[in-house]
Amino acid sequence: MDRTKKHAFSNKKDRKRNSYYLRENLELYSLFLPAAVLIILFCYIPMWGVVIAFQDYLAGNSLFALDGSVQWVGLKHFKRFISSIYFNRLIGNTLRLSALDLIFGFTTPIVFALLLNEINKQRYKKFVQTASYLPYFISTVVAAGMMLSFIEVNGVFNIILGVFGIPAKEYIAYPEYYPVIYTIVNVWKSFGFNSILYFSTISSIDPVLYESAKIDGATRWQQMWHITLPGIKFIIAVQLVLQIGRVLDTNTDLALLLYRSSTYSTSDVIGTYIYREGIQGGKYSYTTAVGLFMSLIGFILTFITNKISNKLTGYGMW
Amino acid sequence: MNILKRERSINLGSKVADIIIYIIAAISALITLYPIYYVLILSLSSPEHAITMQVFWLPKGFYLEGYKRLLSDRQLWVSYSNTIFYAVCETILMLVVSTMAAYTLSSKHLKGRKVLNYFLLIPMYFSGGIIPLFLLVLQLGIYNTPWALILPGAVSIWYIILIKSYFGTIPESLREAAELDGANSYQVLWNVFLPTSKPILAVVALYKIVGVWNGWFRASIFIIDSKWQPLQIYLRRVLVEQDIDLSQELLTAEELMADQVNRLSNNQFKYTIIIVSSLPMLIAYPYFQKFFVKGVMLGSLKE
Numbered sequence: 001m002d003r004t005k006k007h008a009f010s011n012k013k014d015r016k017r018n019s020y021y022l023r024e025n026l027e028l029y030s031l032f033l034p035a036a037v038l039i040i041l042f043c044y045i046p047m048w049g050v051v052i053a054f055q056d057y058l059a060g061n062s063l064f065a066l067d068g069s070v071q072w073v074g075l076k077h078f079k080r081f082i083s084s085i086y087f088n089r090l091i092g093n094t095l096r097l098s099a100l101d102l103i104f105g106f107t108t109p110i111v112f113a114l115l116l117n118e119i120n121k122q123r124y125k126k127f128v129q130t131a132s133y134l135p136y137f138i139s140t141v142v143a144a145g146m147m148l149s150f151i152e153v154n155g156v157f158n159i160i161l162g163v164f165g166i167p168a169k170e171y172i173a174y175p176e177y178y179p180v181i182y183t184i185v186n187v188w189k190s191f192g193f194n195s196i197l198y199f200s201t202i203s204s205i206d207p208v209l210y211e212s213a214k215i216d217g218a219t220r221w222q223q224m225w226h227i228t229l230p231g232i233k234f235i236i237a238v239q240l241v242l243q244i245g246r247v248l249d250t251n252t253d254l255a256l257l258l259y260r261s262s263t264y265s266t267s268d269v270i271g272t273y274i275y276r277e278g279i280q281g282g283k284y285s286y287t288t289a290v291g292l293f294m295s296l297i298g299f300i301l302t303f304i305t306n307k308i309s310n311k312l313t314g315y316g317m318w
Numbered sequence: 319m320n321i322l323k324r325e326r327s328i329n330l331g332s333k334v335a336d337i338i339i340y341i342i343a344a345i346s347a348l349i350t351l352y353p354i355y356y357v358l359i360l361s362l363s364s365p366e367h368a369i370t371m372q373v374f375w376l377p378k379g380f381y382l383e384g385y386k387r388l389l390s391d392r393q394l395w396v397s398y399s400n401t402i403f404y405a406v407c408e409t410i411l412m413l414v415v416s417t418m419a420a421y422t423l424s425s426k427h428l429k430g431r432k433v434l435n436y437f438l439l440i441p442m443y444f445s446g447g448i449i450p451l452f453l454l455v456l457q458l459g460i461y462n463t464p465w466a467l468i469l470p471g472a473v474s475i476w477y478i479i480l481i482k483s484y485f486g487t488i489p490e491s492l493r494e495a496a497e498l499d500g501a502n503s504y505q506v507l508w509n510v511f512l513p514t515s516k517p518i519l520a521v522v523a524l525y526k527i528v529g530v531w532n533g534w535f536r537a538s539i540f541i542i543d544s545k546w547q548p549l550q551i552y553l554r555r556v557l558v559e560q561d562i563d564l565s566q567e568l569l570t571a572e573e574l575m576a577d578q579v580n581r582l583s584n585n586q587f588k589y590t591i592i593i594v595s596s597l598p599m600l601i602a603y604p605y606f607q608k609f610f611v612k613g614v615m616l617g618s619l620k621e
Contacts, residue, residue, distance in 0.1 A: 024503055035415050049446045115339055139534070
């Protein structure tokens with residue numbers, strides 16, 4: 001076979017292969033098309049929509065209008081929010097509820113997983129574990145509804161307290177009880193499911209480590225402290241970074257169901273404020289500015305905690 | 319001798335610790351299970367016992383009238399079937415859209431993969447928030463129609479990534495063999511990839527079904543017409559906003575007038591509706607949970 005012929009042959013083969021790849025890529029992109037359309041529509045266009053935070057948007061205007069009909073107002077809405085009385089209250093409430101969630105919501109799944117790990121009877125362990133997943137499958141509306149009905153004036157909680165001579169109270173109407181009520185429902189609903197991650201990480205720890213520790217005479221506590229905990233350190237660090245990044249993102253779903261106008265002083269958070277003023281009150285530009293400002297702070301927080309986690313534990317998301 | 323003593327004391331300490339651990343575990347199971355159980359026995363008790371709320375162990379005076387009355391409530395059935403409709407539509411659409419997109423990303427010959435990866439990653443970190451989405455839905459003209467729930471629910475970047483990572487575990491030789499036989503991408507996806515990915519599709523579908531079943535927030539924003547509202551919105555009106563009094567709706571005027579003490583109370587109807595609306599999940603979740611555990615593990619690999 002002479003050189004030119006060989007060259008021509010491989011060229012032809014290349015072309016054939018190229019046209020094959022071209023056809024395959026066309027097919028591949030056609031498969032991606034529906035997802036692309038939906039993602040552009042419901043993720044990217046709303047992302048562009050945050051420009052209304054810098055405008056005085058009127059209901060009915062196009063999200064894309066860039067002509068004379070748009071009133072650009074710069075940082076007016078941001079300034080208004082920061083100087084309003086709501087700013088301190090919302091940040092304070094949000095931080096208080098997030099701190100409670102960090103203290104109880106974040107640690108409970110870890111403690112729960114460590115505890116169950118100490119149980120040797122597999123069936124009992126499995127039962128407790130399965131029971132702990134139940135609240136995840138109960139809707140937030142039902143969980144909140146059960147709580148509300150248990151603690152109402154004629155509810156079972158007040159009946160039980162009545163036995164000890166404590167007068168009945170409409171607990172949900174008092175701002176001082178709100179953080180407790182919110183945290184209980186929140187932790188009840190999520191701790192079992194959030195512990196799955198720790199269970200699966202613990203079960204992936206090499207059993208040889210425990211065996212040799214036992215031979216060295218390590219007690220249960222020592223094994224937990226020196227083997228199990230270091231084994232899940234990485235996951236704890238990552239979860240902590242994620243959680244702190246969400247510190248301004250309280251569970252709006254739940255808050256909207258539990259809060260009352262009488263408890264706004266402790267219950268009103270950014271998500272509920274945006275819902276009330278934006279969706280119900282129609283202040284679209286203003287609430288978009290509020291949301292944008294908060295996600296900016298959230299992003300900075302995630303960034304900082306990730307840095308710190310990297311320094312302290314050597315683990316982080318990036 | 320000394321060593322033996324020490325060992326015994328460790329064992330004894332271990333026994334005590336064991337008992338404490340078992341008790342704490344039992345309490346935690348009680349905390350998660352009992353509220354629902356309490357609601358169940360109250361819903362099954364006779365009205366004169368239920369009204370005192372002092373039914374703690376077993377139903378007092380087994381009584382099913384509450385269920386009978388509730389099942390004749392038209393709005394309950396409308397919202398129940400709406401939820402089933404949304405769950406079916408959103409789950410099927412999401413599976414189709416995500417599987418197709420995941421196949422694209424799993425192909426080795428894909429040109430511009432980097433761009434597509436960024437296209438999927440950016441929305442996971444940044445979002446426009448709820449207000450721009452609300453305004454978009456208004457502008458698209460799908461506000462207060464089922465499309466306002468179904469269309470945004472038909473795509474989830476997270477599920478695309480989960481399915482894609484599963485596709486990555488399917489041996490490349492299977493795809494190549496099919497391509498040598500002249501199969502195009504659609505045929506490879508349909509005949510080779512789909513049959514082997516049932517486990518991941520089950521995981522993703524169950525996440526979605528539970529999410530749709532229990533979700534209420536988007537519906538409360540996008541749907542104001544009770545004709546299209548899902549179950550959770552109806553529940554919210556009964557349980558949380560309390561603007562519907564089921565005893566007023568479901569009992570006749572004579573019953574309401576005649577018997578103030580022994581008739582079904584709104585509270586008992588609330589407990590009944592909680593059980594009726596959660597029943598599918600209560601029955602299914604012990605079977606679902608192993609898929610959810612799998613999903614969490616798959617997800618953590620990507621983090």
